[in-house]
Amino acid sequence: MAEFLSLHDAVARYVQDGATVAMEGFTHLIPFAAGHEVIRQKKRDLTLIRMTPDIIYDQLIGAGCAKKVIFSWGGNPGVGSLHRLRDAVEKGWPHKIEILEHSHAAMACAFEAGAAGLPLAVFRGYIGSELPSVNDQIKFIECPFTGERLAAVPSVRPDVSIVHAQRADRQGNVLVEGIVGVQKEAVLAAKHSIVTVEEIVDDLKAHPNACVIPSWAISAVAVAEKGALPSYTHGYYGRSNRFYKEWDVIARDRDTFTQWLDDNVYRAEENA
Amino acid sequence: MSLEYTASEMMSVTAARALENGTTCFVGIGLPSEAANLARLTHAPDVVLIYESGTLQTKPDILPLSIGDGELCESALTTVAVPEMFRYWLQGGKVNVGFLGTAQIDRFANLNTTLIGDYKAPKVRLPGGGGAPEIATNAGEVFITLKHSKRAFVKDVDFVTTLGFGRDGKGRDNVPNIGKGPTRVITDLCVMKPDPETKELMVVSLHPGVTREEVMDATGWEVRFADQLESTPEPSEKELEILRELKARTERAHTGE
Numbered sequence: 001m002a003e004f005l006s007l008h009d010a011v012a013r014y015v016q017d018g019a020t021v022a023m024e025g026f027t028h029l030i031p032f033a034a035g036h037e038v039i040r041q042k043k044r045d046l047t048l049i050r051m052t053p054d055i056i057y058d059q060l061i062g063a064g065c066a067k068k069v070i071f072s073w074g075g076n077p078g079v080g081s082l083h084r085l086r087d088a089v090e091k092g093w094p095h096k097i098e099i100l101e102h103s104h105a106a107m108a109c110a111f112e113a114g115a116a117g118l119p120l121a122v123f124r125g126y127i128g129s130e131l132p133s134v135n136d137q138i139k140f141i142e143c144p145f146t147g148e149r150l151a152a153v154p155s156v157r158p159d160v161s162i163v164h165a166q167r168a169d170r171q172g173n174v175l176v177e178g179i180v181g182v183q184k185e186a187v188l189a190a191k192h193s194i195v196t197v198e199e200i201v202d203d204l205k206a207h208p209n210a211c212v213i214p215s216w217a218i219s220a221v222a223v224a225e226k227g228a229l230p231s232y233t234h235g236y237y238g239r240s241n242r243f244y245k246e247w248d249v250i251a252r253d254r255d256t257f258t259q260w261l262d263d264n265v266y267r268a269e270e271n272a
Numbered sequence: 273m274s275l276e277y278t279a280s281e282m283m284s285v286t287a288a289r290a291l292e293n294g295t296t297c298f299v300g301i302g303l304p305s306e307a308a309n310l311a312r313l314t315h316a317p318d319v320v321l322i323y324e325s326g327t328l329q330t331k332p333d334i335l336p337l338s339i340g341d342g343e344l345c346e347s348a349l350t351t352v353a354v355p356e357m358f359r360y361w362l363q364g365g366k367v368n369v370g371f372l373g374t375a376q377i378d379r380f381a382n383l384n385t386t387l388i389g390d391y392k393a394p395k396v397r398l399p400g401g402g403g404a405p406e407i408a409t410n411a412g413e414v415f416i417t418l419k420h421s422k423r424a425f426v427k428d429v430d431f432v433t434t435l436g437f438g439r440d441g442k443g444r445d446n447v448p449n450i451g452k453g454p455t456r457v458i459t460d461l462c463v464m465k466p467d468p469e470t471k472e473l474m475v476v477s478l479h480p481g482v483t484r485e486e487v488m489d490a491t492g493w494e495v496r497f498a499d500q501l502e503s504t505p506e507p508s509e510k511e512l513e514i515l516r517e518l519k520a521r522t523e524r525a526h527t528g529e
Contacts, residue, residue, distance in 0.1 A: 026325050026326070026339075026340050026354055027325060027338045027339055027340025027341070028325070028340050028342070028345070051354070052402075071400065072400060072401060072402060073399050073400050073401065073402035073403075074397075074399050074400050075398075075399030075400075077301070077337065077338030077339060077340075078301060078302075078336070078337035078338045079337075081397070081399070082399075085397075086397045089394070089397050090394060090397055101386075101400050101401070102401070103401040103402070103403070103404070103405040103406055104324060104354070104358065104401070104402050104403040104406070105358040105359075105362070105363070105403065105405070105406035108354045108355040108357070108358045108359075109355060109358065109359065111355065112355040112359075123358075123359070123363060123406075124363050124406070124409070124410065124449060125363075125405060125406045125409070126405060126406075127405075127409045127435055127443075127447060127450060128382075128409070128432065128435025128438050128443040128444070128447075129401070129405045129432060129433060129434060129435060130386075130431055130432040130433070131386075131401060131405065131433065134391050148448055148449065178342065178345045178351065179325045179326055179327065179340045179342075179344075179345050179351055180326065180351070180352075180353050180354075181325070181326070181340075181353065181354050182353065182354050182355060184353065185353070185355060211353075232342055234342055234345060238342060239337075239338070239341060239342065241337045241338075241525075241526045242526075242527070244337070244338070245526075
């Protein structure tokens with residue numbers, strides 16, 4: 001059964017220095033509140049996995065939490081570059097990070113394979129792409145039945161996955177609605193999982209085929225109201241496209257970024 | 273009567289017209305999304321638009337800023353998980369056209385969205401592959417739209433993120449279960465198609481008022497022109513009106529919260 005913890009305690013218990021962490025949410029339901037908690041607790045040497053690093057990993061990278069980033073599309077959606085990711089890759093600030101890049105299809109399949117308890121994902125991909133020449137985790141295998149050459153990547157098996165969702169019931173069962181991304185797969189693929197939710201309700205009111213993650217498949221549930229902002233929570237609040245555009249200016253410069261981090265992440269704790 | 277329109281509008285309208293009604297299209301964000309929705313709002317009301325965030329048959333009223341905007345989900349027939357999107361719908365062969373943008377494209381229509389310079393010491397780090405590598409090979413065919421410039425249209429891309437026809441034009445030969453690849457490239461100056469034999473992109477249609485010299489000046493290789501070079505039809509008043517309304521609605525929505 002999932003344990004109800006404060007976000008602080010959930011992160012303190014399950015996110016260790018050096019851990020492999022997947023914070024998922026495909027543009028929607030990005031667990032920003034949890035990401036900020038990881039930054040506040042000054043976790044270090046994390047291997048961060050996410051299909052789209054988005055602003056959340058830009059912040060974690062700039063704050064010095066990342067050792068390695070595994071991703072498939074590293075931009076600010078609809079806006080441009082992730083400047084902190086670029087600064088780390090191109091100039092080594094605040095320190096050098098390793099990157100391992102895939103395609104979306106590869107990572108989606110790798111999360112699914114992780115949830116399925118398999119060591120690898122097999123799919124028809126990377127044909128003619130030069131990504132296999134820079135990522136030694138991309139291999140090709142021959143189908144034993146047809147002889148077709150198919151791509152293979154290792155499954156994703158994080159130490160801890162963190163996702164955000166609309167709500168949990170009092171037993172800790174979680175309902176995810178809207179663009180569900182790879183959240184369920186991320187939770188099931190991980191050794192431990194933290195789910196932050198907008199609210200706790202008596203009844204999830206889920207229809208029979210809804211995306212529900214049972215309490216006994218989750219380590220901890222923590223309430224984090226507006227926990228996905230500036231991303232959004234379907235049915236609760238919209239995406240702050242304005243902030244995504246503002247981030248381009250904030251993150252472009254090391255000083256403005258550091259100031260933003262002080263004002264909005266480190267000092268937010270004192271105000272909480 | 274001659275209408276006033278910009279080169280960007282010419283590009284969007286031409287790209288939109290490439291999509292036939294009833295086509296199932298896997299849509300990239302940005303220019304492809306603008307063109308695909310213009311098609312849906314004009315000549316192709318039954319075009320099926322799919323975005324990699326899992327939204328199937330979506331009909332957004334405003335253009336999404338990100339691939340996973342709420343508008344896409346709310347206006348979709350249904351929304352599936354991302355692994356299902358890539359495995360069942362794309363890899364399963366349900367997509368007729370993949371509509372992509374890119375940072376760099378070369379003469380064999382290979383796409384680079386990874387980086388400029390050397391991989392180990394990049395001059396400019398770009399976002400990466402995203403859905404494109406598998407969209408380009410698993411969709412029935414691929415349309416590409418981007419603005420024409422010498423920085424974008426290069427002889428050889430710095431990195432092949434996404435296969436067009438490979439570094440030698442033969443990248444799809446004898447590969448089983450692969451789509452036709454890029455069948456047209458729509459820019460703000462012209463339309464290009466691959467040569468049926470060599471697969472090198474050549475100009476098949478010039479937009480009104482655009483000269484061969486302008487295209488040559490904006491292309492990083494000695495670009496060829498088709499013997500039967502056509503003139504791209506101008507946008508209609510209705511297409512321009514719908515495109516401008518769509519962009520104005522989008523702008524209003526994105527500058528608010």
